[in-house]
Amino acid sequence: MVRENQANTHCRTDFPLDPGKAVGSAGVEIAVLGLGLIGGSLLKRLAGNAIGYDVDPATRQSARDAGFTVADTVDAAAGNADVTIVAVPLPALPDLLAQIGAIAKPHSLLTDVTSVKAPIYQWVRGPVRFVGGHPMAGTEHSGFAAADPDLFTDANWALCLEDDTDVADWLQIAEVVTRTGAKVVPTTAAEHDAAVARISHLPHVVAAMLTNLARDPLAKTLAAGSFRDGTRVAATRPELSTAMCQANEAALDQALEQAVRALQKARSPRRLKNQFAAAYEIRRNWPATETTSVSLNATKDELLALGRNGGWLESINPLSARLPS
Amino acid sequence: MVRENQANTHCRTDFPLDPGKAVGSAGVEIAVLGLGLIGGSLLKRLAGNAIGYDVDPATRQSARDAGFTVADTVDAAAGNADVTIVAVPLPALPDLLAQIGAIAKPHSLLTDVTSVKAPIYQWVRGPVRFVGGHPMAGTEHSGFAAADPDLFTDANWALCLEDDTDVADWLQIAEVVTRTGAKVVPTTAAEHDAAVARISHLPHVVAAMLTNLARDPLAKTLAAGSFRDGTRVAATRPELSTAMCQANEAALDQALEQAVRALQKARSPRRLKNQFAAAYEIRRNWPATETTSVSLNATKDELLALGRNGGWLESINPLSARLPS
Numbered sequence: 001m002v003r004e005n006q007a008n009t010h011c012r013t014d015f016p017l018d019p020g021k022a023v024g025s026a027g028v029e030i031a032v033l034g035l036g037l038i039g040g041s042l043l044k045r046l047a048g049n050a051i052g053y054d055v056d057p058a059t060r061q062s063a064r065d066a067g068f069t070v071a072d073t074v075d076a077a078a079g080n081a082d083v084t085i086v087a088v089p090l091p092a093l094p095d096l097l098a099q100i101g102a103i104a105k106p107h108s109l110l111t112d113v114t115s116v117k118a119p120i121y122q123w124v125r126g127p128v129r130f131v132g133g134h135p136m137a138g139t140e141h142s143g144f145a146a147a148d149p150d151l152f153t154d155a156n157w158a159l160c161l162e163d164d165t166d167v168a169d170w171l172q173i174a175e176v177v178t179r180t181g182a183k184v185v186p187t188t189a190a191e192h193d194a195a196v197a198r199i200s201h202l203p204h205v206v207a208a209m210l211t212n213l214a215r216d217p218l219a220k221t222l223a224a225g226s227f228r229d230g231t232r233v234a235a236t237r238p239e240l241s242t243a244m245c246q247a248n249e250a251a252l253d254q255a256l257e258q259a260v261r262a263l264q265k266a267r268s269p270r271r272l273k274n275q276f277a278a279a280y281e282i283r284r285n286w287p288a289t290e291t292t293s294v295s296l297n298a299t300k301d302e303l304l305a306l307g308r309n310g311g312w313l314e315s316i317n318p319l320s321a322r323l324p325s
Numbered sequence: 326m327v328r329e330n331q332a333n334t335h336c337r338t339d340f341p342l343d344p345g346k347a348v349g350s351a352g353v354e355i356a357v358l359g360l361g362l363i364g365g366s367l368l369k370r371l372a373g374n375a376i377g378y379d380v381d382p383a384t385r386q387s388a389r390d391a392g393f394t395v396a397d398t399v400d401a402a403a404g405n406a407d408v409t410i411v412a413v414p415l416p417a418l419p420d421l422l423a424q425i426g427a428i429a430k431p432h433s434l435l436t437d438v439t440s441v442k443a444p445i446y447q448w449v450r451g452p453v454r455f456v457g458g459h460p461m462a463g464t465e466h467s468g469f470a471a472a473d474p475d476l477f478t479d480a481n482w483a484l485c486l487e488d489d490t491d492v493a494d495w496l497q498i499a500e501v502v503t504r505t506g507a508k509v510v511p512t513t514a515a516e517h518d519a520a521v522a523r524i525s526h527l528p529h530v531v532a533a534m535l536t537n538l539a540r541d542p543l544a545k546t547l548a549a550g551s552f553r554d555g556t557r558v559a560a561t562r563p564e565l566s567t568a569m570c571q572a573n574e575a576a577l578d579q580a581l582e583q584a585v586r587a588l589q590k591a592r593s594p595r596r597l598k599n600q601f602a603a604a605y606e607i608r609r610n611w612p613a614t615e616t617t618s619v620s621l622n623a624t625k626d627e628l629l630a631l632g633r634n635g636g637w638l639e640s641i642n643p644l645s646a647r648l649p650s
Contacts, residue, residue, distance in 0.1 A: 136549040156546055185546055192547070198538045199548040203555035205597065206531050208604035209587040213523045213580065215607055217635025221481055221510055221649070222517070223524040223611070224461040229554040230528035234608040238601035245601075246594055253592055255538065260588050262534040267581050269571055272530065276563035276570075279533035282540055283559040286548070310542025324546070 030176065031081035033074060033096065035059050037138060038113045039087030040147025043068050045180050047149075053077035055088075059144050079103045083176060084128070086112045090243045094123045101126025111173045115196060116248040117160055117189035131173045132160040132189055134196070135182060153181035156312060160189045161300050171298060175316040183312035183322075186303035197251035202259060204241045205252070207234040288324030296321050355501065356406035358399060358421065360384050362463065363438045364412030365472025368393050370505050372474075378402035380413075384469050404428045408501060409453070411437045415568045419448045426451025436498045440521060441573040442485055442514035456498045457485040457514055459521070460507060478506035481637060485514045486625050496623060500641040508637035508647075511628035522576035527584060529566045530577070532559040613649030621646050 032043045035054040043052040043063060052070045054060050063070045071077035078084045078100055088096055093114065100110065101124065110128040114120055117132040124130040137155035157177045161170055174184045187195075211234040214223055233241075245252050265271045294311060296302040298319055306312070311323040357368045360379040368377040368388060377395045379385050388395045396402035403409045403425055413421055418439065425435065426449065435453040439445055442457040449455040462480035482502045486495055499509045512520075536559040539548055558566075570577050590596045619636060621627040623644055631637070636648040 136547050138550060155549070158547060185543070187543060187547075191543060195539075195541075195544040195547050198535075199544050199552045202538065203535055203551040205588065205591050205600070206535065207551070207555060207608075208600045209584055209591065210523075210528055210531065211604035211608045211611075212587065212600060213527070213583055214520075215603075216520070217649070218510070218512060218516060218633055219520040219524050220607075220611055220613070221632075221635040221637065222461050222483055222512075222520050224480070225463060226528040226532075226558045227524045229557045230532060231604075231608055231611075232554045233551045234601075234604040236605070238598070238605045241601045242594075242598045245597060249594065256588055256592050258538055259534055260585050262537065263530065263581055263585050263588070266530050266534065267578055269567075269574065272570060273563070273567045275530070275533045275537060276559075276566045278540075279536035279556075279559040280561070280563045282545075283532075283536045283556055286536075286545055286556075288545070307546075308543055310546040312546065324542070 029081040029083070031071075031078040031084040033077060033084065033086045033100075034088035034092075035063050035070075035144045035147070036087065036089075037142045037144075037146050037151070038135065039085070040144040041149060041151040042085060042087060042113075042180065044147055044149040045152065046176070051077050051081070054144070055092075062144050074099050075103050080105065081108060083109045083111070083173065085176075086110070086114075089240070090114055090116070090247055093120065097123045098125050101128060104128045109169055109172060111159075111176075114247075115200065115244050117158075117192045119247050121162070121189060129166065129169050131165060131170050132192075133173065133177065134158040134192060135177075135180075137182070150181065152177075155182045156185050157182040158185045158187050158192050158307075160192060161186050161304055162188060165300070167298060167300055167303075170303075171316055174313060178313070178315050183314055184316075185312045186307040188304065191308070193248050193251045194254070197248055197255040198258075201245050201248055201252045202255040204233050204236065205245065205256065206259070207231045208241070210234070290325035291322040292325045294321045294323050354406040354408070356396075356403040356409040358402060358409065358411045358425075359413035359417075360388055360395075360469045360472070361412065361414075362467045362469075362471050362476070363460065364410070365469040366474060366476040367410060367412060367438075367505065369472055369474040370477065371501070376402050376406070379469070380417075387469050399424050400428050405430065406433060408434045408436070408498065410501075411435070411439075414565070415439055415441070415572055418445065422448045423450050426453065429453045434494055434497060436484075436501075439572075440525065440569050442483075442517045444572050446487070446514060454491065454494045456490060456495050457517075458498065458502065459483040459517060460502075460505075462507070475506065477502075480507045481510050482507040483510045483512050483517050483632075485517060486511050486629055487513060490625070492623060492625055492628075495628075496641055499638060503638070503640055508639055509641075510637045511632040513629065516633070518573050518576045519579070522573055522580040523583075526570050526573055526577045527580045529558050529561065530570065530581065531584070532556045533566070535559070615650035616647040617650045619646045619648050 030046055030050040032039050032050050032052045035052050043050055047068055052063050060070045104126050106127040108128055110130045111133045112120055113135055120132050135152055135155055135157045137151050159174055177184050211231045306321055309323055314320045355371055355375040357364050357375050357377045360377050368375055372393055377388055385395045429451050431452040433453050435455045436458045437445055438460055445457050460477055460480055460482045462476050484499055502509050536556045631646055634648055639645045
């Protein structure tokens with residue numbers, strides 16, 4: 001991986017996409033299963049190449065009324081799809097993945113949008129080739145009505161490269177992801193799960209802890225900005241937070257252990273001062289505003305190194321990658 | 326304290342304000358010492374009855390250029406004031422309070438806007454009568470340029486009633502506070518400090534902890550909404566966070582102990598589920614949107630009971646109080 005001198009120079013690298021079967025071209029079907037906030041936004045964004053499905057008839061009707069192509073069964077949506085994107089809540093995934101395994105075309109590609117990755121691999125069945133994904137996008141709203149074709153613009157979208165992932169499969173899914181406006185972050189399920197335990201699941205646990213410590217009326221009345229922001233995600237429906245955290249139990253447990261250790265150290269004034277100073281340097285430079293174009297080959301090692309260094313792909317053909325400066 | 330049936334009925338209670346010396350009337354001088362975000366916003370809001378002072382000549386000039394009355398020394402600002410509001414950073418307070426003690430008019434009233442209350446009482450000197458205050462308002466900006474006369478509109482403003490506080494003094498300061506658009510929350514320094522340890526200081530420590538656990542490049546790139554909000558206050562200048570927490574060390578230590586205990590319990594999936602469920606109920610009903618008018622007398626006990634029940638005063642003459650429903 002080579003950093004380029006000119007920040008705006010994009011590099012081009014050939015890679016083995018089958019040009020007769022490029023996703024998004026005529027004849028390639030994308031199925032989006034689950035039309036909530038994420039799946040609905042995908043259907044709205046990929047309309048023209050995509051067919052949707054939702055278990056709820058009223059949601060299917062809403063999507064049809066809005067002009068989208070919607071099937072009435074999983075079979076009708078995913079049975080002929082080249083790429084299937086599952087966007088249902090975590091508890092519904094094992095059954096749906098078993099169902100897809102029974103009806104999917106051989107060699108069809110499957111991806112998901114779930115906030116944990118390692119468990120999903122164990123639920124995949126049948127002849128499909130699975131590439132786990134996770135868009136780092138969302139709002140406090142849910143449902144098809146809240147779906148927005150621009151939801152993913154400039155969002156980071158983790159996409160897993162495991163030991164047995166075919167890079168060509170990965171690049172095909174990555175190409176679909178870039179068409180949503182998102183940036184593709186190559187990672188592994190294990191590294192993703194360890195990172196999101198710290199940047200998403202732990203913040204949910206901490207928000208609940210802060211909320212529960214402020215339950216008395218005086219505290220609730222005096223609470224203002226730092227409480228508002230620090231506890232916002234405690235208003236997430238508790239069954240969603242619980243399912244998300246339980247699915248990533250091992251990584252979250254490590255993060256909680258680190259959190260407890262840090263807070264115990266913070267009881268020493270000298271160490272608290274150091275923690276504030278270190279956090280200030282990190283937080284005021286986050287998110288990174290300066291980026292640099294980098295040149296790389298589409299090999300598993302180079303892609304994973306890009307992700308570990310905080311980088312992402314902005315387009316797949318030509319291959320264009322950037323790192324925070 | 327009696328809840329009234331009609332939510333919009335304000336009650337009226339007489340109380341011992343000296344009508345010839347009502348704050349804000351001609352002849353009553355308010356000095357605002359320190360013209361940063363809070364003090365500058367107070368000067369802009371109370372202009373006409375207030376004289377400002379700041380240790381920084383450039384800030385004084387900016388305030389004068391904007392048309393406000395500004396003195397060049399503490400003596401000239403506070404020496405003749407009936408009410409002095411100190412709005413300087415915590416580390417500057419002990420010296421300034423000693424200086425005011427040496428020059429203040431006998432029986433003049435003094436208040437502050439500092440985020441901890443108990444330590445301030447120990448630094449007050451001279452013939453002044455002190456009523457500690459804390460507006461729950463602020464932004465990530467600082468300085469006179471960011472000051473806004475509407476900063477306090479609908480903010481809660483804690484005002485301390487101690488064993489030796491004269492209720493008439495307290496009501497005079499409370500009247501000034503209501504003229505900023507804020508709601509006055511009666512409390513004690515000890516109860517205030519215990520509450521803000523949980524709703525403000527702990528959220529700052531937790532934000533630093535979350536930030537420091539996400540220092541690796543992949544985590545920083547994947548971090549999104551829950552990280553952004555949960556860590557926002559980690560971008561506060563670390564010397565301010567450190568000073569704020571150290572001044573409230575005992576109460577913060579208790580809050581940290583409770584936080585550690587809660588996070589240790591969260592490592593049990595069953596308990597985590599319960600924590601999410603409890604927090605959801607609290608957070609989705611915060612802040613309270615429904616309020617009820619209550620009738621009360623301006624006695625120390627009734628005022629403190631109002632604050633402990635999450636209530637506040639909206640006007641002083643007539644006395645108008647509300648509680649979250």
